[in-house]
Amino acid sequence: xxxxxxxxxxxxxxxxxxxxxxxxxxxxxxxxxxxxxxxxxxxxxxxxxxxxxxxxxxxxxxxxxxxxxxxxxxxxxxxxxxxxxxxxxxxxxxxxxxxxxxxxxxxxxxxxxxxxxxxxxxxxxxxxxxxxxxxxxxxxxxxxxxxxxxxxxxxxxxxxxxxxxxxxxxxxxxxxxxxxxxxxxxxxxxxxxxxxxx
Amino acid sequence: xxxxxxxxxxxxxxxxxxxxxxxxxxxxxxxxxxxxxxxxxxxxxxxxxxxxxxxxxxxxxxxxxxxxxxxxxxxxxxxxxxxxxxxxxxxxxxxxxxxxxxxxxxxxxxxxxxxxxxxxxxxxxxxxxxxxxxxxxxxxxxxxxxxxxxxxxxxxxxxxxxxxxxxxxxxxxxxxxxxxxxxxxxxxxxxxxxxxxxxxxxxxxxxxxxxxxxxxxxxxxxxxxxxxxxxxxxxxxxxxxxxxxxxxxxxxxxxxxxxxxxxxxxxxxxxxxxxxxxxxxxxxxxxxxxxxxxxxxxxxxxxxxxxxxxxxxx
Numbered sequence: 001x002x003x004x005x006x007x008x009x010x011x012x013x014x015x016x017x018x019x020x021x022x023x024x025x026x027x028x029x030x031x032x033x034x035x036x037x038x039x040x041x042x043x044x045x046x047x048x049x050x051x052x053x054x055x056x057x058x059x060x061x062x063x064x065x066x067x068x069x070x071x072x073x074x075x076x077x078x079x080x081x082x083x084x085x086x087x088x089x090x091x092x093x094x095x096x097x098x099x100x101x102x103x104x105x106x107x108x109x110x111x112x113x114x115x116x117x118x119x120x121x122x123x124x125x126x127x128x129x130x131x132x133x134x135x136x137x138x139x140x141x142x143x144x145x146x147x148x149x150x151x152x153x154x155x156x157x158x159x160x161x162x163x164x165x166x167x168x169x170x171x172x173x174x175x176x177x178x179x180x181x182x183x184x185x186x187x188x189x190x191x192x193x194x195x196x197x198x
Numbered sequence: 199x200x201x202x203x204x205x206x207x208x209x210x211x212x213x214x215x216x217x218x219x220x221x222x223x224x225x226x227x228x229x230x231x232x233x234x235x236x237x238x239x240x241x242x243x244x245x246x247x248x249x250x251x252x253x254x255x256x257x258x259x260x261x262x263x264x265x266x267x268x269x270x271x272x273x274x275x276x277x278x279x280x281x282x283x284x285x286x287x288x289x290x291x292x293x294x295x296x297x298x299x300x301x302x303x304x305x306x307x308x309x310x311x312x313x314x315x316x317x318x319x320x321x322x323x324x325x326x327x328x329x330x331x332x333x334x335x336x337x338x339x340x341x342x343x344x345x346x347x348x349x350x351x352x353x354x355x356x357x358x359x360x361x362x363x364x365x366x367x368x369x370x371x372x373x374x375x376x377x378x379x380x381x382x383x384x385x386x387x388x389x390x391x392x393x394x395x396x397x398x399x400x401x402x403x404x405x406x407x408x409x410x411x412x413x414x415x416x417x418x419x420x421x422x423x424x425x426x427x428x429x430x431x432x433x434x435x436x437x438x439x440x441x442x443x444x445x446x447x448x449x450x451x452x453x454x455x456x457x458x459x460x461x462x463x464x465x466x467x468x469x470x471x472x473x474x475x476x477x478x479x480x481x482x483x484x485x486x487x488x489x490x491x492x493x494x495x496x497x498x499x500x501x502x503x504x505x506x507x508x509x510x511x512x
Contacts, residue, residue, distance in 0.1 A: 068450045075454055122421040123414055138418055 076100075078175040085111055085171060085198040092145050094127050102161060102173065103127065107146060110197035112189070113161040113173050114147040120154045134158075148181075157181045162193045171196060295496030300375065304368035305488075309481065311361045316474065318354040326406070328466035330459040333408035358400055365396045377495040385487040388480055395477040402469035405462060416465070417457050423448040 025042045082096055082104065088111055093104040101124065103114045116124050123138035133150075134143035141152030148157040162177035179188040188194060249256050254263075295301070325344055326336045340347035369389065372378055378386035405416040423446075424432040430448060431441035443455050453460030488494065 068453070069445060070453060070460070073454050075456055075458060121418040123417060138414060 079172065081166065081170045081172050082113075083171060084169055085165075085196065092127055092129075097124070097127075100173070100175070102175070103147075104171075105146060110195045111163065111171065112195040113163050113171075115159045115161050115175060115178060117158065118154060119149065119156050119158055120152070125158075156183050157189075160189060160194050163196045164193060165196065165198070292493055292496055295494040300496060301494060302367060302371050304364050304371055308361060308364040308368055309485075311357050311364060312477075312481070315354060315357045315361060318350045318357065319470065321350050322354055323470060328406070328463050330408065330462055333406065333462060337407045337409070358403055362396060362400050365393055369393060375495060382487075382491045382495065385484060385491060388484045388487060392477060392480050392484060395473055395480065399469060399473050399477065402465040402473065405457070405465040406469060408462060413457060416461070420448050420451055420457065420461075423451060 025039070025046060080100060082100070082102075088104050088106050090106050093106075096102050096104065097116055101116045103116055105112055105114060118125050118136040118138065118141050120136065120139055120141050123136050125134040125136040125141065125143060128135050132145055134145075134147065136142075136152065136154070139153050141149060141154035143149050143154070143158060146157075147160070149155075157180075159178040159180045162174040162179070164172050164174075166172050177193070179191055179194040181187040181189055253259055322340065325340050325347065327333060337351070340351050342348070372386070372389065401416075401419060404412045406412065424430045424443075426436070426447050427434045428436060428439060429441065429446060430436045431443055431446040433441075436446065443449065449455060451461070451464065452458075453464050
């Protein structure tokens with residue numbers, strides 16, 4: 001009644017065919033010679049494992065990229081009320097510049113709201129009452145009191161925000177809805193909602 | 199059963215209940231093991247004695263510190279292969295290539311400034327919160343109240359300016375001396391990547407004080423990203439690919455549509471973690487490549503006759 005586990009220890013070959021080394025397998029993958037079925041199987045398995053690893057890593061990379069684009073933002077409101085039309089006299093009013101980054105302007109046609117973002121690279125221009133113009137401190141773009149560029153690198157007049165009257169007579173501004181006048185194209189400044197004729 | 203027991207003796211370490219055969223086997227093994235243990239102990243004692251007598255001959259010492267070799271090219275090569283600091287200090291060097299009027303020392307000095315920036319930057323991180331509410335207050339705190347805070351912040355600030363200048367001068371020197379040519383083309387490319395990473399470090403660090411200068415600089419810089427081809431909503435083919443101010447590359451950089459708290463936090467993490475790690479990795483490759491490409495470029499070494507005689511004496 002010999003112990004069956006003791007017998008293979010002396011009798012079996014030290015190089016078992018069932019488990020080839022990594023070098024053998026790599027050789028089987030890259031050699032152009034006739035492959036054995038066993039070598040093919042191992043090569044296929046290694047390719048499968050490699051594909052699984054690379055696939056997982058690339059899906060992880062996609063997740064990593066998507067992670068950088070949040071769904072919900074905590075940014076200032078783009079829709080707000082600024083008071084009654086009678087609050088604003090003729091010319092440029094800068095009292096909402098710090099709070100909402102807008103200027104309220106009344107001219108002979110009516111009241112409109114300029115988004116205080118320079119159309120060159122996005123700084124906030126300064127209103128210079130003594131020179132009757134907006135001047136951007138970053139690269140020197142100049143705009144007239146209606147926000148139309150006349151000097152510096154700005155490519156187009158500053159955008160205007162959507163304005164409408166609420167039922168109680170206040171002006172409601174929507175900064176997510178802008179009217180622009182791109183160079184060489186039609187001006188949207190006369191569109192309904194761009195100016196409040198009041 | 200008895201046979202099975204005897205076969206297990208090796209594992210059981212002298213099983214007394216086994217057969218005579220099993221016992222004999224076990225006794226012999228115990229004796230061998232004891233003798234082996236004694237030999238190991240004797241060797242260990244001998245090794246410790248040798249270590250105390252001559253610590254500079256141990257492998258541990260040789261792998262950490264520089265080792266004196268014979269003055270032969272072979273042992274110099276061995277010195278290169280066996281030393282951890284070899285990429286910072288080459289084992290041998292062409293004397294004419296390291297003349298300051300040739301290299302300006304700009305590469306080494308840039309690395310020195312980088313080390314300084316890492317050190318001072320880490321110290322500044324102990325007081326700085328990357329949050330819109332307190333970031334600028336922390337800068338004022340560092341400038342006015344923290345002991346040596348003003349010194350460290352200004353070392354970091356001026357060091358950053360200096361690093362950009364030095365990297366550019368280094369690049370200029372490499373260009374002037376033609377050191378970008380074969381076989382150093384690969385290292386030139388690594389150097390260009392390092393230049394880009396340096397500028398990115400500079401740009402992300404710009405926003406961190408959260409002052410007017412940095413805020414508007416980053417506003418301007420990220421507004422340029424709107425015009426990125428394909429990836430920016432105002433760039434060529436951007437709108438055709440569905441880019442809006444809420445999903446383009448600028449949005450990804452800022453973490454929002456405006457330069458706000460998310461942008462500050464992102465700039466902080468890029469500045470303090472991601473880009474320094476990337477830059478350090480590329481620096482390792484850069485220095486390693488300098489050695490592998492035959493050291494600093496330059497004319498063939500001039501060896502005086504007297505120096506040749508000196509070498510022969512040794």
